[in-house]
Amino acid sequence: MGTLKFTKMHGCGNDYVYFDCFSQNIEDPETLSIRLSDRHKGVGGDGIIMVCPSDIADGRMRIFNADGSEAMMCGNGIRCVAKFLYDTGLAHKKHLEIDTLSGVKYCDIIEKNGEAVAVTVDMGRAELVPGRIPVSLPGERIVGETVSVAGGEYEVTCVSMGNPHCVLFGGDPMELDLETVGPRFEKDPIFPQGVNTEFIEVIDSHTLKMRVWERGSGETMACGTGACAAAVAACLNGYCKMGEDITVHLRGGDLVINYTDERVRMTGEAVKVFDGEIEV
Numbered sequence: 001m002g003t004l005k006f007t008k009m010h011g012c013g014n015d016y017v018y019f020d021c022f023s024q025n026i027e028d029p030e031t032l033s034i035r036l037s038d039r040h041k042g043v044g045g046d047g048i049i050m051v052c053p054s055d056i057a058d059g060r061m062r063i064f065n066a067d068g069s070e071a072m073m074c075g076n077g078i079r080c081v082a083k084f085l086y087d088t089g090l091a092h093k094k095h096l097e098i099d100t101l102s103g104v105k106y107c108d109i110i111e112k113n114g115e116a117v118a119v120t121v122d123m124g125r126a127e128l129v130p131g132r133i134p135v136s137l138p139g140e141r142i143v144g145e146t147v148s149v150a151g152g153e154y155e156v157t158c159v160s161m162g163n164p165h166c167v168l169f170g171g172d173p174m175e176l177d178l179e180t181v182g183p184r185f186e187k188d189p190i191f192p193q194g195v196n197t198e199f200i201e202v203i204d205s206h207t208l209k210m211r212v213w214e215r216g217s218g219e220t221m222a223c224g225t226g227a228c229a230a231a232v233a234a235c236l237n238g239y240c241k242m243g244e245d246i247t248v249h250l251r252g253g254d255l256v257i258n259y260t261d262e263r264v265r266m267t268g269e270a271v272k273v274f275d276g277e278i279e280v
């Protein structure tokens with residue numbers, strides 16, 4: 001038995017329990033994530049995030065979903081990791097490099113009264129090659145393709161932002177039975193590693209409304225990589241234009257995304273809720 005110090009943080013309501021792993025060791029993050037994510041018997045969150053030292057960057061992020069699975073990347077999480085590094089002084093730099101399982105990402109801190117309040121992240125290139133997303137469908141890329149999922153026909157666009165995404169365009173996503181439809185996509189064999197699924201209503205050429213079902217965590221208030229994938233998909237399907245700012249309205253707040261061939265940039269809030277300590 002021992003204790004672990006943590007910080008509860010969120011980006012647009014996508015909340016995780018963050019651990020300073022420069023000074024603490026977590027032996028079994030998978031089990032800890034399942035336990036702490038419980039909103040009744042735990043701290044409550046969409047998973048846990050370990051902020052670790054790195055030999056090649058200012059810090060390294062490890063993210064675990066609420067079901068204990070480790071993910072390669074988290075858009076809302078990386079903004080909070082940047083805030084954590086900046087505010088705690090572990091790396092008090094306006095430009096931060098953060099290593100992830102999908103490579104090093106570059107973060108620019110937006111500061112107010114000495115604290116990071118928002119972060120712009122260079123998320124790198126959007127990956128469209130099906131085998132690298134991965135999605136088991138033929139072709140050079142999957143843009144507006146009709147596929148059969150659990151007996152239904154859907155028009156999908158598939159993108160990797162370091163993790164796999166399937167984007168669908170339609171009417172108001174708030175009217176969807178997401179608890180039924182989300183798991184069907186997550187577990188469909190065309191996505192060999194599972195998938196995060198975004199349901200999008202195009203409001204205008206600079207504005208999207210989105211609801212997300214996340215692999216490993218279910219419905220969350222927001223998904224940063226998902227908002228990036230949605231903006232990329234909106235451009236590929238001709239709803240929005242590359243190089244222009246696209247605001248994505250999520251259940252928990254807004255993200256601004258800018259997509260070019262070279263990179264996807266994401267800007268949004270990073271918020272600390274409270275510090276705590278827990279027996280493990």
Ligand SMILES: N[C@@H](CCC[C@H](N)C(=O)O)C(=O)O
Nearest residue numbers: 071074075076163223224225
């Ligand atoms: N909420 C995240 C993504 C977290 C990981 C995802 N569920 C996966 O398994 O790929 C974000 O903000 O990007």
